[in-house]
Amino acid sequence: MQTDELKAGMSAPERSRRTLIRGVLVFRWVWLGWMSIVAFMDVGDFRRPGLAWASIGLAGAWTAWVTVSSRRWDQATLWGDLAVCAWLIAVSGLVVFEGEVVHRPFFATGYPLTAALSWGVRRGPRGGLAAGAALGLVLVLTRPLNGVPLGNLPAREIRDLVSGIINYLVAGGAVGFVSMLLVRSAQALQDATAALVRERERAARLAERESLAREIHDSVLQVLALIHKKGRALARRGDAPSAEVAGLAELAQQQEVELRSLILRDPERVPEGTTSLRGDLEALARKVDDVDVSVSCVGPLWVDRRVGDELVAAVRQALANVVEHAQATRATVFAEEDEGRLLVSVRDDGVGFVYDEEALRADGKAGMLKSMKGRVEDLGGTMQVTSATGKGTEIELAIPVASTTEPGGR
Amino acid sequence: MSEPIKVLIVDDHPVWRDGVHADLEAAGHSVVGEAADGREAIALARDAMPEVVLMDLQLPHVSGVEATRRIVEESPHVKVLVLSASAEEKDVLEAVKAGAAGYLLKSSTSEELVDAVVRVRDGEPVFTPSLAGLVLDEFRRIAKQNTGEPELTARENEVLKYVAKGYTYREIGEKLFISTKTVQNHVQNILTKLQLRKRYELMRYALQRGLDQAPE
Secondary structure (H helix, E strand, O other), X not given: OHHHHHHXXXXXXXXXXXXXXHHHHHXXXXXXXXXXXXXXHOHHHEOOHHHHXXXXXHHHHHHHHHHHOOXXXXXXXXXXXXXXXXXXXXXXXXXXXXXXXXXXXXXXXOOOHHHHHHHHHHHHHHHHHXXXXXXXXXXXXXXXXXXXXXXXXXXXXXXXXXXXXXXXXHHHHHHHHHHHHHHHHHHHHHHHHHHHHHHHXXXXXXXXXXXXXXXXXXXXXXXXXXXXXXXXXXXXXXXXXXXXXXXXXXXXXXXXXXXXXXHOOOOOOOOOOEEEHHHHHHHHHHHOXXXXXXXXXOOOXXXXXXXXXXXXXXXXXXXXXXXXXHOOOEEEEEEEEEOXXXXXXXXXXXXXXXXXXXXXXXXXXXXXXXXXXHHXXXXXXXXXXXXXXXXXXXXXXXXXXXXXXXXXXX | OOOOOEEEEEOOOHHHHHHHHHHHHHOOOEEEEEEOOHHHHHHXXXXXXXXXXXXXXXXXXXOHHHHHHHHHHHOOOOEEEEEEOOOOHHHHHHHHHOOOOEEEXXXXXXXXXXXXXHHHHOOOOEOOHHHHHHHHHHHHHHHHHOOOOOOXXXXXXXXXXXXXXXXXXXXXXXXXXXXXXXXXXHHHHHHXXXXXXXXXXXXXXXXXXXXXXXXX
């Protein structure tokens, strides 16, 4: 707990402890005053008045110091306090005439309690009880110091002694307990507040993103989309230097797609160690230039990161194949999870081919497909190619999955 | 070009409206109006008698989703084709539930746009693969919740999956040995079920609020 406080600076639990310590301080002054008044009135009954006044002076100085010193109640202060209070108890046996301590405990009753209280505040119930026990022990010692042998105390005096000890123990323990409860609830409150603040910040960020999205939608995206569209049309018409216009259109499209992906999807809470297959496939599709690739997924599809990486790599190869061989205008990547199987398909509208592994191998074209198949089989899955001349090609990958997790919300 | 189609363009961005306007006229269609916000769109859909409304989703005053709902309610024969710069899933899905007949990304080419306008006018639902993925997701959730709301038949599910995979209606028909028209009907039914689901939602909401009348 100590290190936590140091880390957090002035934490809420620390603040509640300080409040309690200030309360104890009031007790100190009250007891100090009462101790002085009683000593003044009974000064004639002291066998060592000098020691009595010196002790009151010590307690006064100590009280004044802990009042004005802004020092926090650390280990040294606590031990100092325990020493001062133990001294006051011990002195109570020394200042009165022999055998009198039983009737006139003087310094032992009031002020020393504050050490038990302070220990309780700072160290919880255990600290309070320990300090109380230490004070109790010193109280026992006052009897021999007062010339009363412990061996043959009458029952009444034993009872008084025990009740004195119990006083110390209860004071330390009870305040320690209260302090502990206070600290815990302060901590809980602090945590709850922090969580609330985080939630608010998140909401504010989302709202900001939304307004940003609207802004960008209105100005930048619209114009980019237009440039991209018009640029392509101009390039096709051919009366402008078409390569340049087409390049311009590509540039606008890239920016448009990038901006859109940046702002328009809710940031999803990512389950530990997983990745959104949809997100990864969309990112991949944006990088393919020569064919129009659209991605269609049933849900965000949270999959194990390793599985996701392998599948994306396989799809990348499939798309490279499409660009190189299919003469397609567009390709669609589809992914879904259905009954424990993750299905990913890459479909193009190109020329198609006759899928015959033997023939492909003979032509030296089997490499890429084989490597894709290897990836999928490593994941315990299968690959199926459906194609016919002139009818495009569909490559479907199926791998078993435990279950893609759906985090709260979408 | 057989017959010019009367189109209303709804977009808050004048540059965009001009561009689309030019594309449509170049293809021989007639633009009967342009609206810059949802309110204007609703009024013009009533007054200018368009056959197809090209609807942007992010509009001032009245949103594109709301405008779509009102237009479809007031004039069921008008087809609303959502043309959005964003792939914002919720909005797109809401627009389709509100009665949009199709959805196209603004990054589509001029040819695709003009083609989609013709198809939508002819009663063909215009779908993108990614929208099909969203709709599949939506119906999977319905099936899991088991609320008795309309679910997809096995065949509709199959058709939708092919759309999500990027197959055209004709290709799907060939694969399933059914006519292109039947495929379109399936897709239309899927859309209707989505819109029905929206009504269920509204009704449930109304019942929970203790209203004795379900909203339209």
